Every structure is written in C-alpha cells, then in structure tokens.
C-alpha cells in the first residue's frame with residue numbers, strides 16, 4: 001500500500017497486474033501530477049514539494065485518493081506509492097476504515113533504482129539526481145518505519161525487484177494468485193509497498 005524506492009518498478013508491475021488480474025491502478029504520484037496539470041489552487045504548492053522530493057500534506061493526498069476510489073466501481077484496486085509516512089496511514093485509515101489485504105515491497109538496491117529513474121524518460125522534473133537523492137532520504141526516514149509496521153501485522157510481501165520485469169512479475173503473480181479475495185462490503189486494497197531495502 002505504499003511507496004518507497006523510486007524506480008523499483010511499482011508503476012511497471014501495477015500495469016501488469018491490471019492486465020492479468022483486472023485491478024484498478026491508483027498511483028498517488030500520478031494523482032498529484034494530474035492535480036498540478038489541472039491548475040487547481042493547490043497545484044503550485046504540490047509542484048514545488050514534488051520537485052524538492054518532499055511529501056505533500058496528508059489531507060491533500062488522501063482527498064485525491066478517496067475521490068479516485070469513489071470514482072471507480074471496481075472492488076479491487078492497487079494503491080501505488082501510498083502511504084508514504086505514518087501520518088498518511090492514519091489519515092487514510094481514519095477516514096476510510098480501509099486496510100490493505102497486503103503490502104507488496106519491491107526490494108531493489110539504491111544504485112539500480114537511480115539507474116532506472118535516470119533513464120526513465122517520462123519528462124518528470126523530479127527525476128534528476130539531486131531530487132532523487134532527497135526522495136531516497138525521505139523514504140528512509142518516513143516510509144521505512146511503515147515496512148516494520150506491516151511486517152509486524154503479517155501483511156508484508158517482499159519481492160526481489162533487482163531482476164528483469166518478467167522475473168519480478170513471476171513473483172508478483174504468485175502473490176496475487178494465492179491471495180484470497182475478500183468479499184464486499186470490505187473493498188479490497190491490495191496495496192503496493194515498494195520500499196527500498198537497507199540490507200543490500
């Protein structure tokens with residue numbers, strides 16, 4: 001359910017899960033980028049924070065995510081890149097009472113992620129080495145503690161992301177294939193946790 005390592009392959013793997021398992025992909029970063037493009041009153045503030053590699057306030061991102069959840073009638077959705085810190089998590093759970101079925105952690109060494117982000121070519125202003133370094137520090141300080149939290153709840157699924165897209169997807173597919181689908185009214189939230197590991 002949350003983000004971490006920029007370039008670990010979250011968006012790439014989410015697209016494949018959408019194709020094979022029919023989930024709806026909700027990317028926190030994409031929702032923020034759309035908000036900036038829309039020229040909304042928060043747009044300039046969000047733009048500046050993202051370019052500094054900083055996190056936007058929880059109420060801003062939670063509002064966008066809740067709206068996106070309401071707009072899809074699919075029970076099954078992936079939260080890509082959220083929550084980023086404990087405050088995000090509390091704000092989301094307090095408001096929605098949704099808990100993830102599991103949190104997937106794409107485990108990738110920092111140097112590999114840097115290489116991928118620098119060759120991503122999506123025209124993102126925050127994909128420069130200076131901002132990437134800041135994003136990694138935010139990840140270590142704010143997001144990593146959530147890994148332990150989900151691990152302690154037995155919800156963490158760790159995948160070695162330093163392999164080819166297809167090899168990573170083999171592992172991801174196995175996790176999704178073995179997940180029991182919870183019936184309504186509890187909507188699913190197979191949340192993607194793509195957290196960089198310290199341990200490599």
Ligand SMILES: Nc1ncnc2c1ncn2[C@@H]1O[C@H](COP(=O)(O)OP(=O)(O)O)[C@@H](O)[C@H]1O
Nearest residue numbers: 006007008009010011012116119120163164165
């Ligand atoms: N397993 C992989 N091996 C090599 N390159 C990858 C892999 N997964 C993704 N990429 C590439 O790395 C870049 C970042 O991937 P992306 O899915 O956008 O990561 P994230 O959403 O975690 O930041 C993209 O250019 C993507 O094509």
Ligand SMILES: O=c1ccn([C@@H]2O[C@H](COP(=O)(O)OP(=O)(O)O)[C@@H](O)[C@H]2O)c(=O)[nH]1
Nearest residue numbers: 006007028029050053054055056081082084
């Ligand atoms: O819950 C979130 C998700 C993203 N971001 C901001 O959006 C940027 C890009 O996030 P995204 O998930 O798109 O980056 P990726 O990991 O895919 O490279 C982050 O660095 C943050 O500045 C945020 O503030 N809160």
Ligand SMILES: [Mg+2]
Nearest residue numbers: 010011029081
């Ligand atoms: Mg992404």
